[in-house]
Amino acid sequence: MASTPNQPATRGRRRRADADRSVASILDAAVDALASDPEASMAEIARRAGVVRATIYVHFPTREALIAAITHRAIAEATEALRAADPAHGEPADALARLLSASWQTLGRYHALVQINSRLGPEHMHAVHQPVLRLVRPLLKRGQASGAFNRDLPTDWMLTVLLELIHAASRDVTTGTLAADTAERALIATVTGAFCTPDQRGEMTTR
Amino acid sequence: MASTPNQPATRGRRRRADADRSVASILDAAVDALASDPEASMAEIARRAGVVRATIYVHFPTREALIAAITHRAIAEATEALRAADPAHGEPADALARLLSASWQTLGRYHALVQINSRLGPEHMHAVHQPVLRLVRPLLKRGQASGAFNRDLPTDWMLTVLLELIHAASRDVTTGTLAADTAERALIATVTGAFCTPDQRGEMTTR
DNA sequence: CTGAACTCGGACACCACTGTCTGATACCGT
DNA sequence: ACGGTATCAGACAGTGGTGTCCGAGTTCAG
DSSP states (O other): OTTOSSOOSSSSSOOOHHHHHHHHHHHHHHHHHHHHOTTOOHHHHHHHHTSOHHHHHHHOSSHHHHHHHHHHHHHHHHHHHHHHTOTTSSOHHHHHHHHHHHHHHHHHTTHHHHHHHHTTOHHHHHHHHHHHHHHHHHHHHHHHHHTSBOTTSOHHHHHHHHHHHHHHHHHHHHHTSSOHHHHHHHHHHHHHHHHBOGGGGGGSOOO | OTTOSSOOSSSSSOOOHHHHHHHHHHHHHHHHHHHHOTTOOHHHHHHHHTSOHHHHHHHOSSHHHHHHHHHHHHHHHHHHHHHHTOTTSSOHHHHHHHHHHHHHHHHHTTHHHHHHHHTTOHHHHHHHHHHHHHHHHHHHHHHHHHTSBOTTSOHHHHHHHHHHHHHHHHHHHHHTSSOHHHHHHHHHHHHHHHHBOGGGGGGSOOO
16 A cells, blocks of 8 residues: 555656656655654645645645655665665674664664654554564574573564664754764664673674 | 742632642643643543643643643652662662662653653753753763773763663553563663673672 | 646635633532 | 632634645646
């Protein structure tokens, strides 16, 4: 049902280039607007996109559909960033650090989306995150199996911690609470500290 | 200005007992309602409180005032819980664990409040949290000074991590993602792991 | 260049919520 | 039991958002 990131409006026909541009502007504007205010109005999004409100409804039948579209797109982007970090390779602690380093800014852009989608119930949340979890969970399992990560921590909890801290770091950077250049180091140190077993801490390829 | 948790409506007079009851019901209902939906309507809050909508406006001139009141009350409760955990005493790592153990459920109830208040700007957020920070920050500073906590982590970031993980744990418990009896242990293990320096990990009075 | 696709600008009905007000009724303090 | 408080029930205007529609103008594709 939500498999199409944007609706072609007319089904049989091809879509024109300016329509593509509009859709792209709207999607970008929606991410921006919702980031600064999770319940930004359609009018506000249209304004940012440099488009009239009705134009949005040409491509997205409802506000809900628009949010579904940007969520879909965000997940795709996140998945890509995570895959690029190659979580299946190398020492778990190193892989984790690599993954955080490569993806935290990308993922962090969407903390508002998380907030919005989390209002749609946990099962929806879980379903939406499935692709991301598929990539990260094996790494955590692997780390716990090898003894690199703390076996006492439930894997689901570790995933929560991961996502939550990424979003927190991103938020703190945008509000100015945390210096941008310190953020990545702090984030990595915090997460690896939380996950890694004491005896494994020294063995990391730190810096 | 927001120093009165509830407005007496008439200034010179004493307030009647049923009015006290109403105010209490409204406050409780507001916390509940806003926890399940951060933008619950006044009507919904009134319904939960077993009160007519107009009654709310007798005690709180506006929605904003009501939210300010429950925020004030939540902060007071949190401060109390933290103070009871006596953060100034004992080894930093132990004190931290004690503090988490004593307060995570109390604090966790209010994750919706955090979400709501964070929309009012970072400076407002900072001002509101001042009493909490006053209690926790010295412990973190002390731990970093003694070498028990990682000195590379900015103190503000540590505070963020603390609050964020408490709220995450509470949320995961209410959604059923995390078992209630596991949550506290996982939370403490995660936070102490994140903050404590490797050589200090073993020295804790674990269990 | 021409027709089709698209955007614009503005209007529209609809809905949910906020905050105010009323008169009638129940409750509490003394 | 009396008088002042408080609640109730429901109506009210005002506001701001959503989704739909239309006619006129613009831009793209072949």
